[in-house]
Amino acid sequence: MVMQWIKKTGMFLVLAFASFAVNAEYAWNFPKPVTPMALDTLHVHNKFMLITMILFVVVLAIMIYSIVNHRKSRNYQAATFTGPKTRPQVLWTLVPFAILLYIDFILMGIPAYHSVVMMEDTKNNADMVIKVNGSQWRWSYEYMDGDAQGIKFVSNLTTPQEQITNEAEKGEHYLLEVDNPLVLPVDKKVRILLTASDVIHNWWVPAFGASRDAIPGFLRETWVKVEEEGTYRGQCKELCGKGHGYMPVVVKAVPQEEFDVWVADQKQQMAANTAGADKEWTKDELMALGKDVYTKNCAVCHQVSGAGLPPAFPALTGSKLVAEPNLDSDGKLLKDSHLDRVLNGKGVMPAWKATLSDSDIAAVVTYERNALGNAVGDVLQPAQVKALR
């Protein structure tokens, strides 16, 4: 026990120093802006910072002058004034406030007005629309129009648990890497609709200057127009529970042609999935896919071992719910069965039918019933899930 602890700590220290050496780069300001909004935000920010720094330095200089000179130890005799007396004095006193009014409402106020109007102009000239859904603790994306219409996927954190617990060296994009990044064409105005399925999240990519809450039961919107190819990373910014630090946003901005290829590819895969739902799967196939789906989507709460984190997240291992049958003799879904829970959710448990395909659901349910220390023995076919939709 003690030895293990020493080993773990030693390992951790070595890795810590290694990571320190590799990542000795400092960031002092906003990341390089790649959208019109981020550029505007950066300008506003730099200008405002400059103004406030000047104000600060000027006032500090006056104070320091006073602190140095108006001291008892220098026998400085205290004045007795308590306010401006003459008319010129009153006018002089008003000057700083006139300057401040000018800074607030003219110098900063007017550009700020234009920025706000631009930021909220999500609809005009939008080239495409996507929907972003936040759930504990992953983002999912759906393309709403154009060729890409109908493409939807879940975007999960891919950083391995060992890196988080310091048992393996941390990768370059530690905590900011996902399996399925959002893919957007460059130079296209993308209107982004946001919602959430459980609590409030906030979709944010610093390089885009776009940050908007995803609120359960409501639609909010923002927009981006990425002007440079690249991969951009951000995070959920609204405290959303224990996994708040583990739901990154990764966006790949690609040229239109590349985007079209990607769309065609996705469409093909979707067609394959639909076809897959109709064929008969072997138990091994289901178990293999199920393990994959489980690790990506379920293990955050129910844990890799299936032990869960009771009371919030119940154990699947030895679960009574999992042991009960899913379907009645007519193939109808039983209420409060294992499959019902996976499809429709309850309380904290999300409704997976919105995000997972028929094959994924069939596979993960089969996996949960026949692994993680469970041995119910039955197999659920994608076709059966499809029939329940």
Add this chain to the structure above:
Amino acid sequence: MSYTTTAHHDAHEDHPSGIMRWLTTTNHKDIGTMYLIFALIMFMVGGSMIMLVRAELFQPGMQLVQPEFFNQLIGVHALIMIFMALMPAATGFANWMLPLQIGAPDMALPRLNNWGFWLLPPAAILLTLPYILALFGIGDGAIATGWTFYAPLSVQGGIGVDFAIFAVHLLGISSVMGSINVIVTIFNMRAPGMTLMKMPMFAWGWLITAFLLIATIPVLAGAVTMLLTDRHFGTHFFDAAGGGDPIMFQHLFWFFGHPEVYILLLPVWGFMPQILQTFARKPMYGYKVQVYSLWAIGALSVVVWAHHFFTVGMPVPALLYFMYSTMAISIPLAVLFYCWIATIWRGSMSFETPMLFAVGWIILFGIGGLTGLVLADVAADAQYHHTYFVVAHFHYTLFAGGIMGIMAGVYYWLPKMTGHMYNEKLGKLHFWLTAISFNLTFIPQFFLGLAGMPRRIPDYALQFSEFNMISSIAAFVLGAAQLLFVYNIISCARGGKKATDQVWEGAQGLEWTLPSPPPYHSFTEQPVVK
């Protein structure tokens, strides 16, 4: 102003002794002392929690705590520091000093005063009990939603949320009682001749605080009660599926939450000019305009709340209104800064510990104010919002502007309260350690926020490593420095050089006409202010 006092010191000093003295006391000085000690204890408790947080954030990866526990630490840290350290400290000063400053024998409603204090310890127990219950397998720990209780996360949370809701109810009742007491005392018990516009600035600061508390605490109490019924009685105030709106909670919360910032700061803005004039040996600059500015800030503070959640999505006119109204606060606040600096300008300054804290406070609180002005800009706020930039900003206002202000007050009045001088060398060391390590803790956090590190995350991407490490190391020094503060207070209470009645050469006001420490019952005959 000049005063004539005919205070007799032959009043009855008899009161119960031991624990019964403190449980049953209705004496404003005893109650003030209890408030201040309670605040100091909770300051250390809330501080230790954040030390653990900074230790976890020392490096990327999860080392010491689990994310669930991390979330509990940050939320409870904030609730403790706001409701159980800053607010009780200000109330403690109000109890001790208001009657002395306005020449009253005691607070107007002494029993209410006792009750107001004794609601605090149960509230502290309620808030922290879930930590201990969790050790015995009951529930999953304290509130983990941050101090803001945002629904639906708080609807989903464990029993810690219920405990926090009841703690907030008790704290709210206590604050409202304290506020009623302050208002009644100020309006009815001023010494003859002390018109409102001759009142000490501290009384003005607290009067406005008291009005703000009475106006906004019931809104908070209502909001958390709605949360309670959502959690347990099937209502849907904050659940869209039942016709409610999660964002309504944010509106209700921040309708309280923004004035709360000024509730924490107004008492400090009250006594700070008094400290400045004492050590500058020069009368306060612009008394009247300061009073008007305090009122203006108090009034504006209740109409700007939505700038705390610009990113939820609002209509453009609402964004513009909340942006411009927030910027407008900078005007009266700038007037105050102007007056503070004009008060020390061409004074004859000496730099005892209270003055060091006061001058440092002007500078550091200035940074808090200026970054607040930047945050008002809606477009840039999308980038700042919920990042470490905001964390640094509000620690400049609430730690530098609030806690360091309170520390100035403690050093200023401690000799009056205890009758002994504190250790000046230790006090100065405490100031320099605090000021330097505070800046080293929070300046890196500005950069972290700009670079894109969200707040309230237990683990972070590698590009944030260096600044977090610097911030953590400085935070440990900042935490350790506060032990000097505690030691200095304790040794001052126990003994030390005898303090004179006036204590400070330039001190003016009724409290300095009394002996140090003042008798148990002071001003049994009213002083007259000319």
